[in-house]
Amino acid sequence: xxxxxxxxxxxxxxxxxxxxxxxxxxxxxxxxxxxxxxxxxxxxxxxxxxxxxxxxxxxxxxxxxxxxxxxxxxxxxxxxxxxxxxxxxxxxxxxxxxxxxxxxxxxxxxxxxxxxxxxxxxxxxxxxxxxxxxxxxxxxxxxxxxxxxxxxxxxxxxxxxxxxxxxxxxxxxxxx
Amino acid sequence: xxxxxxxxxxxxxxxxxxxxxxxxxxxxxxxxxxxxxxxxxxxxxxxxxxxxxxxxxxxxxxxxxxxxxxxxxxxxxxxxxxxxxxxxxxxxxxxxxxxxxxxxxxxxxxxxxxxxxxxxxxxxxxxxxxxxxxxxxxxxxxxxxxxxxxxxxxxxxxxxxxxxxxxxxxxxxxxxxxxxxxxxxxxxxxxxxxxxxxxxxxxxxxxxxxxxxxxxxxxxxxxxxxxxxxxxxxxxxxxxxxxxxxxxxxxxxxxxxxxxxxxxxxxxxxxxxxxxxxxxxxxxxxxxxxxxxxxxxxxxxxxxxxxxxxxxxxxxxxxxxxxxxxxxxxxxxxxxxxxxxxxxxxxxxxxxxxxxxxxxxxxxxxxxxxxxxxxxxxxxxxxxxxxxxxxxxxxxxxxxxxxxxxxxxxxxxxxxxxxxxxxxxxxxxxxxxxxxxxxxxx
Numbered sequence: 256x257x258x259x260x261x262x263x264x265x266x267x268x269x270x271x272x273x274x275x276x277x278x279x280x281x282x283x284x285x286x287x288x289x290x291x292x293x294x295x296x297x298x299x300x301x302x303x304x305x306x307x308x309x310x311x312x313x314x315x316x317x318x319x320x321x322x323x324x325x326x327x328x329x330x331x332x333x334x335x336x337x338x339x340x341x342x343x344x345x346x347x348x349x350x351x352x353x354x355x356x357x358x359x360x361x362x363x364x365x366x367x368x369x370x371x372x373x374x375x376x377x378x379x380x381x382x383x384x385x386x387x388x389x390x391x392x393x394x395x396x397x398x399x400x401x402x403x404x405x406x407x408x409x410x411x412x413x414x415x416x417x418x419x420x421x422x423x424x425x426x427x428x429x430x431x
Numbered sequence: 432x433x434x435x436x437x438x439x440x441x442x443x444x445x446x447x448x449x450x451x452x453x454x455x456x457x458x459x460x461x462x463x464x465x466x467x468x469x470x471x472x473x474x475x476x477x478x479x480x481x482x483x484x485x486x487x488x489x490x491x492x493x494x495x496x497x498x499x500x501x502x503x504x505x506x507x508x509x510x511x512x513x514x515x516x517x518x519x520x521x522x523x524x525x526x527x528x529x530x531x532x533x534x535x536x537x538x539x540x541x542x543x544x545x546x547x548x549x550x551x552x553x554x555x556x557x558x559x560x561x562x563x564x565x566x567x568x569x570x571x572x573x574x575x576x577x578x579x580x581x582x583x584x585x586x587x588x589x590x591x592x593x594x595x596x597x598x599x600x601x602x603x604x605x606x607x608x609x610x611x612x613x614x615x616x617x618x619x620x621x622x623x624x625x626x627x628x629x630x631x632x633x634x635x636x637x638x639x640x641x642x643x644x645x646x647x648x649x650x651x652x653x654x655x656x657x658x659x660x661x662x663x664x665x666x667x668x669x670x671x672x673x674x675x676x677x678x679x680x681x682x683x684x685x686x687x688x689x690x691x692x693x694x695x696x697x698x699x700x701x702x703x704x705x706x707x708x709x710x711x712x713x714x715x716x717x718x719x720x721x722x723x724x725x726x727x728x729x730x731x732x733x734x735x736x737x738x739x740x741x742x743x744x745x746x747x748x749x750x751x752x753x754x755x756x757x758x759x760x761x762x763x764x765x766x767x768x769x770x771x772x773x774x775x776x777x778x779x780x781x782x783x784x785x786x787x788x789x790x791x792x793x794x795x796x797x798x799x800x801x802x803x804x805x806x807x808x809x810x811x812x813x814x815x816x817x818x819x820x821x822x823x824x825x826x827x828x829x830x831x832x833x834x835x836x837x838x839x840x841x842x843x844x845x846x847x848x849x850x851x852x853x854x855x856x857x858x859x860x861x862x863x864x865x866x867x868x869x870x871x872x873x
Contacts, residue, residue, distance in 0.1 A: 314788070342753070353747045 259429045262412055264421040266399040269295045275419035276301045287402040290394040313371040320366025324359040433715050433857055435849045446842025453835020457519035468512045517822040519832045520587035524576050525814050526836035530844045531569035536699025537562040539663055545656040551726050553868040554718050557857045558707050560634050564851030565844055567627040574619040581612055591680040603680050622666040629659040641860040649863055667692055678821035682760045690741040697734035698810045701803040708796045721794040722873045728793035735783035767825040771812045778809030
């Protein structure tokens with residue numbers, strides 16, 4: 256791979272950023288990444304990012320949690336040692352089911368929530384002691400940064416970005 | 432302005448007529464003589480139909496317990512005779528209550544939207560106001576049927592109205608200070624007056640706001656909505672004890688009011704969705720978009736789960752402790768109403784849970800309509816299972832009296848609601864959050 260260069264265009268307003276994204280997309284340049292201090296509503300749509308599938312994983316994790324709860328309590332309370340505890344019918348799972356529902360519910364939520372969060376961390380590559388990948392510390396406060404790959408067309412890109420209202424345009428070598 | 436299409440008007444009137452004929456048929460065929468019931472029971476016993484005397488003595492067991500010298504056979508036949516006579520009354524009452532509670536649920540939802548200054552829903556206000564037009568006639572009909580069952584009828588819904596029953600029943604005697612026809616009717620009228628007054632004034636302010644120069648009407652409706660919500664939660668609780676829980680005067684449950692409320696709330700929101708989709712398909716609600724539908728469907732989804740939570744909380748607490756005087760309520764339902772009792776949990780919980788969980792599906796009108804019809808039918812069954820075990824016992828069936836009663840009140844509901852919708856423009860013009868609501872997107 257050749258030595259990759261990127262342009263960092265910095266904005267100070269999310270509305271300007273949004274219109275800049277639309278213009279850059281219209282000119283068919285590829286936006287590598289955008290760094291913002293807070294969620295900008297509609298940015299993912301403007302960038303054309305694929306929708307997240309994390310809700311689907313959460314649903315599947317919930318089903319797993321429900322299954323764990325049912326199998327666990329069926330084994331412990333019904334199959335392994337079906338004691339008479341206060342007259343509760345432990346002959347079959349369904350007969351004593353109402354007593355298990357609170358646990359079934361909680362485990363469904365527990366699995367769904369925790370596994371989804373862990374999935375989120377893995378997919379977004381976030382963990383303790385991870386080195387921050389921030390190209391410019393100002394993007395955590397009040398600046399927005401758009402990173403565009405340069406493919407021998409730096410001048411065209413720079414003038415386009417200057418038109419979109421960028422306050423600062425830097426050509427940087429990206430040391431991978 | 433919306434015009435009530437002739438087609439829909441004819442349809443609603445046809446429903447009323449067909450329903451009325453069926454209801455009349457139900458009443459005509461339910462008065463069986465002692466001998467007729469005797470032969471009916473003999474035939475059933477012959478065919479192996481096991482309507483054992485023990486099983487059917489659910490609600491009236493305590494009533495006749497003292498009369499030890501009464502012949503068991505005669506008592507059983509009279510009991511069944513009474514149950515058969517109760518059926519058209521109960522069918523009518525369940526359907527009347529079901530449509531009344533839809534309108535009342537919408538009224539509560541409307542008040543909440545105004546009191547919480549919701550920014551998404553103002554474009555749906557006129558739809559809600561149209562539906563709440565049914566509160567006054569609907570609630571009066573329910574109260575009238577309840578009172579008539581004790582005065583014109585032969586105590587066909589509420590056994591505590593029967594002086595002979597009360598005379599032999601210590602438990603009901605102890606509750607007679609609350610459960611007597613006079614005070615029952617007065618309470619009902621107070622509730623209906625409160626609800627319809629709020630409905631009348633909020634509608635008046637809403638229409639006045641359309642042409643007003645300032646926000647004074649909006650402020651007034653905000654204030655009365657807050658006050659109404661306080662009145663509503665008290666009156667709704669008491670209404671649910673009176674109109675539903677007292678069909679089983681030996682039984683009580685503390686979260687019953689909330690449970691009935693959840694049922695009416697989710698049915699109301701579902702009907703908002705259905706009427707909105709209908710009007711949108713007629714092209715008279717251009718300002719309503721799929722985002723509004725999405726929000727309504729989210730309410731349908733969340734409130735279905737809320738209903739299930741209360742249903743289960745009531746059921747599980749009683750099942751777990753298994754105290755004889757409480758648990759008979761569910762024993763009857765387990766023995767004689769297994770399919771409706773568990774079927775409604777599937778329709779009111781499992782179905783909406785799986786169908787309306789996906790965000791994309793909530794934006795598809797026909798999908799919301801299908802889910803909504805299942806929810807509405809499920810909540811009809813919910814009311815059915817609240818009333819029927821106490822009145823007809825194991826002699827229930829969803830046949831001509833039940834279906835005709837639904838048709839009758841569905842026709843009346845459609846007629847009243849869509850007539851009310853023609854009375855004002857379908858967009859609240861001067862409402863402060865109108866613009867926000869029109870541009871609402873999720």
